[in-house]
Amino acid sequence: MNNFAFYNPTKIIFGKGQIKQLDKQIPKNAKVLITYGGGSVIKNGVMDAVKKELAKSDRAVFEFGGIEPNPKFETLMKAVLTVRGNNIDFLLAVGGGSVMDGTKFIAVASVSDEYFGKEEELLYLGFAGAQTEKILPLGTVATLPATGSEMNNGAVVTKGTDKLPFFHKEAYPQFSILDPEYTFSLPATQVANGVIDSFVHTVEQYVTYPAEGRFQDRTAEGILQTLVEIGKKTVDNPNDYDARANLVWCSTMALNGLIGSGVPQDWSVHMIGHELTALHGIDHAKTLAIVLPAMWKERKTQKKEKLIQYGERVFGIKTGTDDERVDSAIAKTEEFFHSLGVGTKLSDYGVGEKDIEPILENLKKHKMTALSEHGDVDLNVSEQVLRKAL
Numbered sequence: 001m002n003n004f005a006f007y008n009p010t011k012i013i014f015g016k017g018q019i020k021q022l023d024k025q026i027p028k029n030a031k032v033l034i035t036y037g038g039g040s041v042i043k044n045g046v047m048d049a050v051k052k053e054l055a056k057s058d059r060a061v062f063e064f065g066g067i068e069p070n071p072k073f074e075t076l077m078k079a080v081l082t083v084r085g086n087n088i089d090f091l092l093a094v095g096g097g098s099v100m101d102g103t104k105f106i107a108v109a110s111v112s113d114e115y116f117g118k119e120e121e122l123l124y125l126g127f128a129g130a131q132t133e134k135i136l137p138l139g140t141v142a143t144l145p146a147t148g149s150e151m152n153n154g155a156v157v158t159k160g161t162d163k164l165p166f167f168h169k170e171a172y173p174q175f176s177i178l179d180p181e182y183t184f185s186l187p188a189t190q191v192a193n194g195v196i197d198s199f200v201h202t203v204e205q206y207v208t209y210p211a212e213g214r215f216q217d218r219t220a221e222g223i224l225q226t227l228v229e230i231g232k233k234t235v236d237n238p239n240d241y242d243a244r245a246n247l248v249w250c251s252t253m254a255l256n257g258l259i260g261s262g263v264p265q266d267w268s269v270h271m272i273g274h275e276l277t278a279l280h281g282i283d284h285a286k287t288l289a290i291v292l293p294a295m296w297k298e299r300k301t302q303k304k305e306k307l308i309q310y311g312e313r314v315f316g317i318k319t320g321t322d323d324e325r326v327d328s329a330i331a332k333t334e335e336f337f338h339s340l341g342v343g344t345k346l347s348d349y350g351v352g353e354k355d356i357e358p359i360l361e362n363l364k365k366h367k368m369t370a371l372s373e374h375g376d377v378d379l380n381v382s383e384q385v386l387r388k389a390l
Helices: 018-025 046-054 073-086 097-111 119-128 188-204 214-236 241-254 268-280 284-298 304-315 322-339 353-365 379-388
Strands: 011-014 031-035 060-064 090-095 138-142 154-159 162-167 175-178
Touching: 011 018, 011 241, 018 046, 018 138, 018 175, 031 046, 031 073, 031 097, 046 090, 060 073, 073 097, 073 154, 090 097, 097 138, 097 154, 097 162, 154 268, 162 268, 175 241, 188 214, 188 241, 188 268, 188 284, 214 241, 214 304, 214 322, 268 284, 268 353, 268 379, 284 322, 284 379, 304 322, 353 379
Parallel strands: 011 175, 031 060, 031 090, 090 138, 138 175
Antiparallel strands: 154 162
16 A cells, blocks of 8 residues: 545535534624526525525625536636625535536635736646645535535636646535435436446546555445446436435545545546547536546556456456456446446547547647556557547
8 A cells, every 4th residue: 555645624414404504514704605506406495495594693695606517717707706806705615516616716716816817827726736825715515426526625627628627735625515315306317427427436546556455445346336236226216315325425435535545546537538528518427438448448458457356346247267357347337337328439429530639639738648547548548548439
């Protein structure tokens, strides 16, 4: 196992009716900006529940809606102006991963005098890992299980055709309220996306190479087994509380830093997937379902030991030659994605051979030319992966 430092200060408040804990989490005299997306939290009653709790104390409450899936830099900058213009001192993200991601960027950009007026520079500095010292405190009420943004310090922000990861050492939410019932009204395609996003987050930290991280491996395998068990069930039966609760918690645990501590991580699937979203508007999780099987087919040799372990422990594949077991593990993964109603080929989304070169150009532009746990996924490998995904 590799050396590591694990830190995660986010308080999780989980379960039915836990919105009643909201009033206790935010200073009584705070000026709060509620951020949200397209308005589903208004239609399903979550926003009313949030406002009811905030009204229990003497707080000024403001709202900023319209944060897009794959939050746009320009939209987030409008929110920054709202924060600065109203002296907001607490942010509350009510929604899914994009709302939470966008709110993290708002939290950094709004109070950073050094970069105010130069937030585009701040965005690219965040991508490069540079840090500002200050950040506005934030909490979340999560309504979509997928990204794990409710318990980590990362975000993804889009500017034009640049879809950039953004990190800040202080961007952990102070608290996150996770009520599985708040996810019941999600469309089936969003639930399927959440299952796949959580699944691929996990394998990016697990299907690499052996590093004697036995706890990390077993925990990752537990997440994957659970997602396989409840994935289709929670898509087909949205009001099954136990199934949905397990999805919500798996999504959080998949990307809060725990299973990735002390072990190698990959993330090449995500980086290529980001370019598919930026250039073709394909849902993030669907890009992962496209790229992951193709990546594993291209890099069987590098991932052989962990693919065999994954196949045996997650899908029960114990017979056949090593190569047969690897192929079966990849096939089982594709079958799982298909069972959720998600295609695993670029052609399923109208992307063809002519579109490969622009994707590679974007990877080069964003310096994504030495990806993976070994740094061996260069543009030539990425091209082969995309061709296998056609």
